[in-house]
Amino acid sequence: MNFFLILQRTIIILFCLYHVMAVGLFSMPTDDKRMEPLRQAVLPYIRPYLLTTSQWQQWNLFAPDPLRRVTEFAIEKRQGNAWVLSKSLTPKTLPWWRDTDELKLLRRLEDGGDAFAPLRRRYLEMHCHEENLRRGTWLRLAVRWFAIQKPPFPVPTQQWGVAAPAWNTKSIGEFTCP
Amino acid sequence: MTLQPHPLRALNSFFFSPVSVSGFALMRMGWAAVVLWYGFGELMDVMRYFSDAGILPAALEHLAVREEFRFTLLDVVRDPGDVLALYLLLMAATVCILVGFFPRIATVVAVLLLFSFHERNPLVLGGGETVLRHVGLLLMFAPVGRGFSLRRLRMQWKQWCMKKTLPPPRTIHVWPQRLLLWQLIVIYVASGWDKLLGDMWLSGTAVQATLYHSHFARFPVWMMDVLAPLSPVFSYATLLFEFLWLLMLLPSSLLACIGLRHGVLKRTLLVLGIFFHGGIFLLLDVGSFSAAMLVAYLGILTDADFHAVRGFFNARWLGGKKPSRQIAVLYDTYCGLCTRAMFTLLILDHLHRLKPVDFHDEELRKKIVPDITYKELDKAIHIRFIRTGKTLKGFEAFRTLSWHLPVLIPVAPFLYLPGISRLGRRVYKRVAARRKKCKHESCSL
Numbered sequence: 001m002n003f004f005l006i007l008q009r010t011i012i013i014l015f016c017l018y019h020v021m022a023v024g025l026f027s028m029p030t031d032d033k034r035m036e037p038l039r040q041a042v043l044p045y046i047r048p049y050l051l052t053t054s055q056w057q058q059w060n061l062f063a064p065d066p067l068r069r070v071t072e073f074a075i076e077k078r079q080g081n082a083w084v085l086s087k088s089l090t091p092k093t094l095p096w097w098r099d100t101d102e103l104k105l106l107r108r109l110e111d112g113g114d115a116f117a118p119l120r121r122r123y124l125e126m127h128c129h130e131e132n133l134r135r136g137t138w139l140r141l142a143v144r145w146f147a148i149q150k151p152p153f154p155v156p157t158q159q160w161g162v163a164a165p166a167w168n169t170k171s172i173g174e175f176t177c178p
Numbered sequence: 179m180t181l182q183p184h185p186l187r188a189l190n191s192f193f194f195s196p197v198s199v200s201g202f203a204l205m206r207m208g209w210a211a212v213v214l215w216y217g218f219g220e221l222m223d224v225m226r227y228f229s230d231a232g233i234l235p236a237a238l239e240h241l242a243v244r245e246e247f248r249f250t251l252l253d254v255v256r257d258p259g260d261v262l263a264l265y266l267l268l269m270a271a272t273v274c275i276l277v278g279f280f281p282r283i284a285t286v287v288a289v290l291l292l293f294s295f296h297e298r299n300p301l302v303l304g305g306g307e308t309v310l311r312h313v314g315l316l317l318m319f320a321p322v323g324r325g326f327s328l329r330r331l332r333m334q335w336k337q338w339c340m341k342k343t344l345p346p347p348r349t350i351h352v353w354p355q356r357l358l359l360w361q362l363i364v365i366y367v368a369s370g371w372d373k374l375l376g377d378m379w380l381s382g383t384a385v386q387a388t389l390y391h392s393h394f395a396r397f398p399v400w401m402m403d404v405l406a407p408l409s410p411v412f413s414y415a416t417l418l419f420e421f422l423w424l425l426m427l428l429p430s431s432l433l434a435c436i437g438l439r440h441g442v443l444k445r446t447l448l449v450l451g452i453f454f455h456g457g458i459f460l461l462l463d464v465g466s467f468s469a470a471m472l473v474a475y476l477g478i479l480t481d482a483d484f485h486a487v488r489g490f491f492n493a494r495w496l497g498g499k500k501p502s503r504q505i506a507v508l509y510d511t512y513c514g515l516c517t518r519a520m521f522t523l524l525i526l527d528h529l530h531r532l533k534p535v536d537f538h539d540e541e542l543r544k545k546i547v548p549d550i551t552y553k554e555l556d557k558a559i560h561i562r563f564i565r566t567g568k569t570l571k572g573f574e575a576f577r578t579l580s581w582h583l584p585v586l587i588p589v590a591p592f593l594y595l596p597g598i599s600r601l602g603r604r605v606y607k608r609v610a611a612r613r614k615k616c617k618h619e620s621c622s623l
Contacts, residue, residue: 012193012353013353020357023361024360028371029375047247051246052248052249054293054315057364059364059365059366059369060369060372063372064373065379066378066387066388097219098223102223103393104304105301109301118238118241148387150378150383150387152377153383154407160406
């Protein structure tokens with residue numbers, strides 16, 4: 001084997017070892033606080049590589065527990081003294097090829113709390129443009145939700161409370177069309 | 179090489195031993211298909227999600243994206259029209275990857291564009307997109323154009339014309355495959371680990387809660403009720419399946435102690451995974467995750483796996499007998515059209531059931547079809563099942579072959595519809611009558 005081949009192979013092996021270590025350590029669940037000191041200690045060495053190459057990852061799908069909060073979003077507009085539906089944003093009302101991304105976006109806009117308030121207003125502003133709403137139309141992003149119960153052990157289906165859930169409603173952002 | 183000390187030789191072999199490119203090339207095509215499928219679904223929202231006219235204009239971008247170690251072409255391409263053009267370029271590149279047209283360049287372009295879109299707006303990303311990025315990076319590293327590409331097809335055609343054989347699959351170094359396997363292990367084990375930190379998976383109620391979540395459930399609650407009692411079984415089976423992937427890290431010698439072999443273990447996990455992700459895909463709408471994971475499975479397939487799959491289906495077909503090329507296809511090597519048809523059949527013969535036989539070769543002809551005259555063979559393509567002696571010709575031969583060529587199996591039932599046989603025979607007769615016009619010498623692309 002010539003020198004350049006040995007050099008090339010050595011670089012590849014070192015890269016593989018580094019990649020394996022970086023991916024393994026970065027993926028450790030952040031929910032496991034026992035591992036957090038280790039994770040924090042190695043992050044400065046692996047984060048630049050994983051972020052630059054878009055290899056960041058956390059595998060918390062349906063974990064630690066599955067999502068139990070069922071949410072439905074709607075854009076409502078003010079008419080007189082009442083809020084009326086302008087657009088319903090649920091798996092049933094969105095086209096099947098769009099609902100996953102759109103609902104993911106809406107869930108994250110809600111989860112973002114106060115920090116995402118400007119993004120929720122932006123979402124409503126886009127609705128003004130898309131629906132060509134009149135200037136001064138007052139909109140709000142309403143969320144309806146209920147939580148699927150969390151029984152300590154498997155129970156018959158009737159006891160899950162999903163047949164007639166108790167919905168809660170709140171507004172998570174308001175905007176007046178320009 | 180031979181002078182190297184043993185540990186270095188082992189290290190060299192661990193990272194650089196050759197493996198068939200077929201697995202990675204299939205993964206390349208699968209990756210492109212998934213990106214294309216979900217990409218088209220997002221087409222109407224490209225400007226809303228990724229341009230300055232959308233949810234994340236420059237002024238608000240800092241709220242949702244990190245500022246350090248971030249690479250995206252969309253930092254410079256921000257105009258809605260330009261973003262859409264870039265997205266269409268991504269779609270075009272994935273089409274090229276799918277058909278194998280300059281696949282290496284197309285892969286690099288598509289992966290970099292996919293990274294760019296994902297980094298521009300992470301608010302719409304899920305687990306499936308993350309898997310696609312990881313697979314994409316490994317595809318960029320591997321010479322994936324060596325298999326299932328137009329260039330490869332040209333090479334195969336040239337060899338077919340010269341030697342009447344197909345070249346063996348080309349190889350790549352094993353290290354991208356090892357990184358992919360590690361990625362799969364990380365996904366499953368990290369996911370299982372996180373599940374252990376909650377209590378619903380351990381109490382057996384997790385699957386039931388998921389089935390009842392209207393955002394994910396594809397079917398109404400009353401239908402999910404039927405599956406719900408199995409929640410404890412599914413919950414524990416999920417945990418077990420995810421942690422079983424750890425066994426793939428054990429060396430062969432240790433696996434042998436518990437009566438396992440790497441190849442068998444891997445194939446068992448892949449079959450379980452197909453049921454696992456297939457089940458998720460069927461019951462739940464979780465975006466591209468299931469499809470992306472199944473695509474990643476393709477990349478860890480080796481020649482031994484292809485051989486095992488082939489052996490499984492062929493042994494079933496042959497009733498347990500040793501599989502070998504069992505269908506003799508007697509064709510005319512002097513006819514360009516027949517040669518091309520035979521080449522196409524062999525390219526599609528993934529189960530290795532066809533044995534091409536030049537009927538001008540008197541010795542072979544007398545050995546395989548002593549009861550059929552040269553004149554009859556010259557009129558139409560004939561196939562003979564070597565084991566049973568059953569013989570078919572013309573349209574019927576092609577129709578029967580379609581059951582043995584996996585890619586054509588979905589089409590096969592339609593060839594039995596009323597009227598199709600008559601039409602097929604007529605078309606075959608016309609084509610066969612003109613076949614001599616296409617000369618063997620025209621064997622070039």
